[in-house]
Amino acid sequence: xxxxxxxxxxxxxxxxxxxxxxxxxxxxxxxxxxxxxxxxxxxxxxxxxxxxxxxxxxxxxxxxxxxxxxxx
Amino acid sequence: xxxxxxxxxxxxxxxxxxxxxxxxxxxxxxxxxxxxxxxxxxxxxxxxxxxxxxxxxxxxxxxxxxxxxxxxxxxxxxxxxxxxxxxxxxxxxxxxxxxxxxxxxxxxxxxxxxxxxxxxxxxxxxxxxxxxxxxxxxxxxxxxxxxxxxxxxxxxxxxxxxxxxxxxxxxxxxxxxxxxxxxxxxxxxxxxxxxxxxxxxxxxxxxxxxxxxxxxxxxxxxxxxxxxxxxxxxxxxxxxxxxxxxxxxxxxxxxxxxxxxxxxxxxxxxxxxxxxxxxxxxxxxxxxxxxxxxxxxxxxxxxxxxxxxxxxxxxxxxxxxxxxxxxxxxxxxxxxxxxxxxxxxxxxxxxxxxxxxxxxxxxxxxxxxxxxxxxxxxxxxxxxxxxxxxxxxxxxxxxxxxxx
Numbered sequence: 001x002x003x004x005x006x007x008x009x010x011x012x013x014x015x016x017x018x019x020x021x022x023x024x025x026x027x028x029x030x031x032x033x034x035x036x037x038x039x040x041x042x043x044x045x046x047x048x049x050x051x052x053x054x055x056x057x058x059x060x061x062x063x064x065x066x067x068x069x070x071x072x
Numbered sequence: 073x074x075x076x077x078x079x080x081x082x083x084x085x086x087x088x089x090x091x092x093x094x095x096x097x098x099x100x101x102x103x104x105x106x107x108x109x110x111x112x113x114x115x116x117x118x119x120x121x122x123x124x125x126x127x128x129x130x131x132x133x134x135x136x137x138x139x140x141x142x143x144x145x146x147x148x149x150x151x152x153x154x155x156x157x158x159x160x161x162x163x164x165x166x167x168x169x170x171x172x173x174x175x176x177x178x179x180x181x182x183x184x185x186x187x188x189x190x191x192x193x194x195x196x197x198x199x200x201x202x203x204x205x206x207x208x209x210x211x212x213x214x215x216x217x218x219x220x221x222x223x224x225x226x227x228x229x230x231x232x233x234x235x236x237x238x239x240x241x242x243x244x245x246x247x248x249x250x251x252x253x254x255x256x257x258x259x260x261x262x263x264x265x266x267x268x269x270x271x272x273x274x275x276x277x278x279x280x281x282x283x284x285x286x287x288x289x290x291x292x293x294x295x296x297x298x299x300x301x302x303x304x305x306x307x308x309x310x311x312x313x314x315x316x317x318x319x320x321x322x323x324x325x326x327x328x329x330x331x332x333x334x335x336x337x338x339x340x341x342x343x344x345x346x347x348x349x350x351x352x353x354x355x356x357x358x359x360x361x362x363x364x365x366x367x368x369x370x371x372x373x374x375x376x377x378x379x380x381x382x383x384x385x386x387x388x389x390x391x392x393x394x395x396x397x398x399x400x401x402x403x404x405x406x407x408x409x410x411x412x413x414x415x416x417x418x419x420x421x422x423x424x425x426x427x428x429x430x431x432x433x434x435x436x437x438x439x440x441x442x443x444x445x446x447x448x449x450x451x452x453x454x455x456x457x458x459x460x461x462x463x464x465x466x467x468x469x470x471x472x473x474x475x476x
Contacts, residue, residue: 027283058332
């Protein structure tokens, strides 16, 4: 399990040059764009999460604030 | 949405000031309409979702959510298919006849769900924030209440955010006709309601990797206890010759503990392309281990328009107690469920979202997706050769959203 998680993380770090993460506040113009923000598509994400929650045995992981349902 | 240089500078300035939006003290609305339709006249759903967000001058945010879901169609009963017609009382009290050789479905399924929530996100000081809220939803036969709270700590010039959150849920299960006794025969007396308690702990880190990349890693531990059965699902007792001799209500353990690892990455490649990737691993004591991978690529077509194709792959292992049916020659187990959602299956989603900037700063999107659930074939008896207890299904998901 640990290897399955660690390998993608290492791959991502090497691809995105996270060895130099000291990004200054004034260098975050791209990171502030809506498309680069986690949770920007809150309603779209909530729709997807609810459908998968209803149809699959496992759910969650993205955020903690969830709802409940007795889904059929 | 492709931003102009001036918009990027404004957003960067807002970030410098410690806010994520340049439009403080105004409500931001995010509304969506959803259609969800499964193949073979199975579940059809329509939903309206809303999120309103207001940020004050200090950067504190109030978020209000509301939604209505209407569902109808047919849902699998858990009953095994047979080459003989089957007549039974559905869990909702209706007499139904299942034609020979078809998957037994309950077509009396109808529900209306109303949900809502409020979140308050506040900066404690320069380094700490907290976000707390409540959630509520009501169906004809189910009531959910929940509270949640998350504390975040900024580090490394806000390049790193650590967070720890706790969510608690208290749900009341109020089955139509009452709660069945697990593994009792279909049609047995049913009585009363029950409760379900949920606790979830989440630890997360969000890390700026470069000027063009940001990543998120979450670990969560969840524990659910109480009434975890689906009161509308049967499991069949079948003779070795393949004749369904009776049906019993399903029986699941009354606790479930699980671990979930979730990782996501956003990367801006060039001026017009944004990649969003995520992986999720889940493990729990029911044996329903799962793996999920998602990838979306957003291409800016102009300053006002973008297209974002996406794919998702999901695989889960069957619950330890999942069985497509029980045999008359076997002893009755403590736990057994034929719910297709607890089977081993792969699921695929492919789709795309098209976004465009409308008049008066309205940002529209339309999303179309195709979902396919492909179960691993389970063996039935020789007398049921050629039949499938869980054939899988396909679904179309369409949603239209607007932000303003």
